[in-house]
Amino acid sequence: MEIDREDGRTPNQLRPLACSRNILHRPHGSASWSQGDTKVLAAVYGPKAGTKKNENAEKACFEVIWKPKSGQIGKVEKEYEMILKRTIQSICVLTVNPNTTTSVIIQVVHDDGSLLPCAINAACAALVDAGIPMKHLAVAICCCLAENGYLVLDPNKLEEKKMTAFAYLVFPNTTLSVLPEGSSVAEGEPVEHGIITSVTHGVMSVDDYFLCVENGRAATASLSAFFRKNFQQSSSKAG
Numbered sequence: 001m002e003i004d005r006e007d008g009r010t011p012n013q014l015r016p017l018a019c020s021r022n023i024l025h026r027p028h029g030s031a032s033w034s035q036g037d038t039k040v041l042a043a044v045y046g047p048k049a050g051t052k053k054n055e056n057a058e059k060a061c062f063e064v065i066w067k068p069k070s071g072q073i074g075k076v077e078k079e080y081e082m083i084l085k086r087t088i089q090s091i092c093v094l095t096v097n098p099n100t101t102t103s104v105i106i107q108v109v110h111d112d113g114s115l116l117p118c119a120i121n122a123a124c125a126a127l128v129d130a131g132i133p134m135k136h137l138a139v140a141i142c143c144c145l146a147e148n149g150y151l152v153l154d155p156n157k158l159e160e161k162k163m164t165a166f167a168y169l170v171f172p173n174t175t176l177s178v179l180p181e182g183s184s185v186a187e188g189e190p191v192e193h194g195i196i197t198s199v200t201h202g203v204m205s206v207d208d209y210f211l212c213v214e215n216g217r218a219a220t221a222s223l224s225a226f227f228r229k230n231f232q233q234s235s236s237k238a239g
Contacts, residue, residue, distance in 0.1 A: 005152065006158065011215075012215055012219055014035065014223070015035045015037075019034070021126070024043055027043035027130070028045055028046065029044035029128070030044065033119075033121045038112045038118045039110045040108055041107040042104060042107075042122035042123045042125065043104070044103070044105075044127055044129070044132065046102035047102045048100060048101055049100055051100070057099045058098050060094045060095070061101045061102070062092065062101070064081045064082075064106065065081070065104070066080050066084075067106060068108050069110065080119065083120075083168070084116075090197070091127075091136060092132055092134050096133040102130075106119050113155050113157040114160075116168050117140035117170075118140075121139065121223070124137055124138050124140075125227075136173060138196050138197075139227065140168065140169065140170045141153060141170075141171075141216045141219055142166055142168055143166060143167050143212035144159060146159075146164065147163075151211055153215060153216065154219075165200065165203055167200045169197070169213060169217075170197035171217055171220045172196060
């Protein structure tokens with residue numbers, strides 16, 4: 001049985017994607033990422049010499065600064081910063097620029113749902129634009145559990161308010177051809193079938209969670225293809 005969504009999408013259908021890189025001049029890398037009406041800007045500064053207190057000086061360090069569309073940063077945004085930092089540390093090669101700090105600034109332009117996955121995708125695109133050494137790209141998606149038990153991907157704000165639980169999932173990008181030579185495998189780890197980040201809110205059964213992972217992973221094929229197309233277009237324009 002198909003579930004009707006107010007915007008006419010099927011349960012596993014993503015909103016239209018848009019991405020532009022090298023949009024800001026001062027940062028070392030930048031990108032905008034949109035999923036439907038949700039839009040985020042990401043800027044990367046660094047790497048700069050030195051690390052902050054309590055960071056490992058023998059590795060590259062990352063800091064994430066989240067800037068809401070308006071108002072002060074709160075508990076939710078602090079959590080987003082932590083999740084983003086851990087995700088970035090998982091996909092970047094930390095041994096190349098030891099004792100340095102790279103800052104990733106996230107600016108929310110508009111939030112119409114699935115904000116954190118949109119920010120993760122924007123950050124990944126900005127890191128590529130900045131030339132930060134990466135093990136592999138990542139693609140993020142939100143999967144929500146509705147009151148009627150149905151799962152939907154990439155919910156908008158209205159749908160999020162009606163959901164009983166949701167999972168933020170980050171997968172390795174299986175489209176390895178967009179990566180620099182030699183960076184598709186790090187330390188002998190295959191990346192095609194892993195999961196980088198998983199954050200859940202609300203109450204869902206184990207079966208529902210694994211269904212979220214299954215549906216989310218299937219949807220990453222279109223996200224990965226979009227990344228590849230976007231990066232290839234950028235490369236051809238640069239050439």
